[in-house]
Amino acid sequence: MAQMNMIEAIKDAMRVELRRDQNVLIFGEDVGHVGGVFRATEGLQAEFGENRVFDTPLAESAIGGLAVGLGTQGFRPIAEIQFVGFIYEALDQMFVQAARLRFRSGGRYNAPIVFRTPFGGGVKAAELHTDSLEGLAIQTPGIKVIVPSNPYDAKGLLISAIRDNDPVFFMEHLNLYRAFRDEVPEGEYTVPIGKANIVREGADVTIIAYGLMVHTAKKAADELAKEGINAEIIDLRTLMPLDIETIVESLKKTNRAIVVQEAQKTSGAAAEVIAQINEKAILHLEAPVLRVAGPDTVYPFAQIEDTWLPTPARIVKAAKQVLEF
Amino acid sequence: MSKGSLDAPAKPVNSLTHEVHSEDVAPLQVLSPEGEVINPDYMPDLTDEQLKEVMYRMVFTRAWDDRAINLGRQGRLGFYAPVSGQEGTMVGSEYALTKEDFVCPGYRDMPQIVWHGLPMYQAFLYSRGHQHGGQIPEGVNVLMPQIIIGAQILHATGIAMGFKLKGEKRVAITYTGDGGSSEGDFYEGLNYAGSFKLPVIYFVQNNGYAITTPFAKQTGAQSIAHKALAAGIRGLQIDGMDVLAVIYAVQQAAAIARDGGGATLIEALTYRFRPHSMSDDATKYRTKEEEQEWSLRDPLIRFGKFLEAKGLWSDEDTARVREEAKNAVNEHIKKAEQTEKMTVAGLIDSMFENTPAHLEEQKADFQ
Numbered sequence: 001m002a003q004m005n006m007i008e009a010i011k012d013a014m015r016v017e018l019r020r021d022q023n024v025l026i027f028g029e030d031v032g033h034v035g036g037v038f039r040a041t042e043g044l045q046a047e048f049g050e051n052r053v054f055d056t057p058l059a060e061s062a063i064g065g066l067a068v069g070l071g072t073q074g075f076r077p078i079a080e081i082q083f084v085g086f087i088y089e090a091l092d093q094m095f096v097q098a099a100r101l102r103f104r105s106g107g108r109y110n111a112p113i114v115f116r117t118p119f120g121g122g123v124k125a126a127e128l129h130t131d132s133l134e135g136l137a138i139q140t141p142g143i144k145v146i147v148p149s150n151p152y153d154a155k156g157l158l159i160s161a162i163r164d165n166d167p168v169f170f171m172e173h174l175n176l177y178r179a180f181r182d183e184v185p186e187g188e189y190t191v192p193i194g195k196a197n198i199v200r201e202g203a204d205v206t207i208i209a210y211g212l213m214v215h216t217a218k219k220a221a222d223e224l225a226k227e228g229i230n231a232e233i234i235d236l237r238t239l240m241p242l243d244i245e246t247i248v249e250s251l252k253k254t255n256r257a258i259v260v261q262e263a264q265k266t267s268g269a270a271a272e273v274i275a276q277i278n279e280k281a282i283l284h285l286e287a288p289v290l291r292v293a294g295p296d297t298v299y300p301f302a303q304i305e306d307t308w309l310p311t312p313a314r315i316v317k318a319a320k321q322v323l324e325f
Numbered sequence: 326m327s328k329g330s331l332d333a334p335a336k337p338v339n340s341l342t343h344e345v346h347s348e349d350v351a352p353l354q355v356l357s358p359e360g361e362v363i364n365p366d367y368m369p370d371l372t373d374e375q376l377k378e379v380m381y382r383m384v385f386t387r388a389w390d391d392r393a394i395n396l397g398r399q400g401r402l403g404f405y406a407p408v409s410g411q412e413g414t415m416v417g418s419e420y421a422l423t424k425e426d427f428v429c430p431g432y433r434d435m436p437q438i439v440w441h442g443l444p445m446y447q448a449f450l451y452s453r454g455h456q457h458g459g460q461i462p463e464g465v466n467v468l469m470p471q472i473i474i475g476a477q478i479l480h481a482t483g484i485a486m487g488f489k490l491k492g493e494k495r496v497a498i499t500y501t502g503d504g505g506s507s508e509g510d511f512y513e514g515l516n517y518a519g520s521f522k523l524p525v526i527y528f529v530q531n532n533g534y535a536i537t538t539p540f541a542k543q544t545g546a547q548s549i550a551h552k553a554l555a556a557g558i559r560g561l562q563i564d565g566m567d568v569l570a571v572i573y574a575v576q577q578a579a580a581i582a583r584d585g586g587g588a589t590l591i592e593a594l595t596y597r598f599r600p601h602s603m604s605d606d607a608t609k610y611r612t613k614e615e616e617q618e619w620s621l622r623d624p625l626i627r628f629g630k631f632l633e634a635k636g637l638w639s640d641e642d643t644a645r646v647r648e649e650a651k652n653a654v655n656e657h658i659k660k661a662e663q664t665e666k667m668t669v670a671g672l673i674d675s676m677f678e679n680t681p682a683h684l685e686e687q688k689a690d691f692q
């Protein structure tokens with residue numbers, strides 16, 4: 001098995017699918033010759049040619065619209081939106097045109113599109129490069145939302161997303177691209193969409209997280225362990241559809257939970273998790289479920305992002321709060 | 326699937342005098358308002374039977390519009406955007422293409438997709454908000470009417486790219502209005518088509534008003550056709566009340582596109598005789614004089630005179646076709662009304678290929 005970081009695993013997933021299915025296309029800004037600003041597609045144009053992997057003019061709405069049109073003609077586009085904030089330019093095509101196509105045509109057409117975008121803070125990037133906009137997507141009917149936390153999941157989930165016949169918003173945390181290496185199998189394998197993963201077992205409190213926050217939660221769990229508190233960590237992996245079953249099963253054991261997200265606190269993934277816990281597991285709870293999240297402000301790029309983002313200390317504090325309730 | 330190439334060398338572009346190259350542009354015409362041939366060079370190559378078919382479709386479409394207005398007033402049609410006055414652009418542009426070509430309509434462009442093959446009752450179902458309206462039959466190459474102004478421009482661009490990648494000699498056509506030509510998606514689409522040299526026709530029906538906003542307030546450009554210059558594609562302006570000019574221009578654009586010559590922006594000057602929609606009052610923003618002036622350019626009258634002079638059409642033909650259209654509309658609205666209503670459960674199942682658990686659960690609230 002090979003050792004890959006997340007960006008290599010993502011590239012490998014695309015290479016596997018470009019080889020397997022000639023209808024798979026990759027396009028976006030700078031993804032061709034150079035291979036994207038993070039080199040996620042480096043070498044793919046050389047291997048598969050300019051008709052499979054190509055640069056587009058700089059226009060995100062058109063990237064989305066091109067994908068929708070190509071999708072109706074049997075292609076399976078992987079459309080890269082260079083940075084997360086640029087999806088605002090493409091929202092109609094992503095969240096209306098792609099997400100509603102199956103509904104609008106009564107199933108006659110569908111949008112087998114993956115919209116890949118880097119997101120997430122802590123890398124001192126420019127404004128609107130590092131926001132967490134998954135909340136907008138999970139409230140949009142008709143589009144799936146995936147946020148991998150490690151190279152193995154990233155490859156398996158991306159292959160699942162490319163093969164999915166509905167649109168997928170695939171969010172890749174910038175701070176995970178080259179953070180560490182994992183054992184990643186060569187060739188094909190899939191990680192199912194809509195299945196969470198218990199990445200650490202524990203009986204005292206459940207920490208629910210996704211993306212980079214899984215790793216922040218692990219650090220917090222290490223701290224908690226020093227005080228004899230055993231935290232269970234659930235990596236959601238997919239935000240839409242949400243694997244509430246795994247969460248409920250964990251709560252039956254721990255009876256306490258916190259949800260960690262980088263995004264602003266109000267609405268969003270954590271709020272949805274808590275709403276569903278309320279509906280399905282309230283009698284298993286010994287304490288309110290708390291959120292550890294960014295404050296409801298604009299994301300403060302670069303300057304104070306490290307204090308703005310959830311830290312292990314804030315997670316430890318919240319865990320203790322629910323334990324001491 | 327990839328047989329074509331995105332960087333195929335361009336073939337020389339045929340020359341049209343009404344192509345935009347400078348500030349001055351004059352709309353391409355074949356017929357004078359009196360139905361006389363004033364530009365025989367642009368006469369499309371059509372048999373008498375084909376000429377009669379074009380007239381048949383225009384008369385049919387006018388009668389369908391008349392009937393739809395009544396159905397709308399009776400609350401039987403849902404949202405409806407009237408088309409009278411635009412039969413030349415709608416019927417002519419679709420007629421100029423083959424059934425293999427792909428039509429991406431705006432919401433007013435029902436006639437094009439019906440003449441391209443969508444059963445009329447499905448068009449009515451779409452207006453009534455029924456999903457079956459969008460279930461385009463296999464082999465009918467159209468998208469559903471688009472509500473977001475300009476979004477379809479990008480879909481046509483993508484579809485055209487698909488044709489090019491597959492090496493198919495097919496063309497995509499998309500429609501918008503003068504208002505739509507101000508949208509960002511319009512510029513993005515044209516620019517992509519220029520960059521990738523795609524087989525697509527951007528057909529703008531400039532009817533003078535974006536709901537109530539007059540064209541004079543829409544742009545500082547000399548014409549909409551001029552916007553092609555910046556995108557590096559062909560642009561021309563035509564008289565949209567002259568169906569022969571429409572057919573000629575679209576046939577030319579399609580031939581160039583099939584030949585690898587890339588995209589064309591066609592601005593057709595036209596007029597909607599009726600309000601924007603059933604809830605709009607055109608007297609608030611248009612003068613009687615202006616409406617009167619445009620009614621003299623009625624595409625049915627102009628083309629009718631041309632055909633009458635050739636002995637190909639008569640008032641009796643018009644009456645017969647109108648009756649036929651009325652009966653067809655009645656039959657199709659009945660079929661639409663008799664179509665089983667949608668259900669929330671069915672709606673839920675149409676969101677994804679495989680309904681996820683949370684949506685499956687939500688069905689229970691509606692059973």
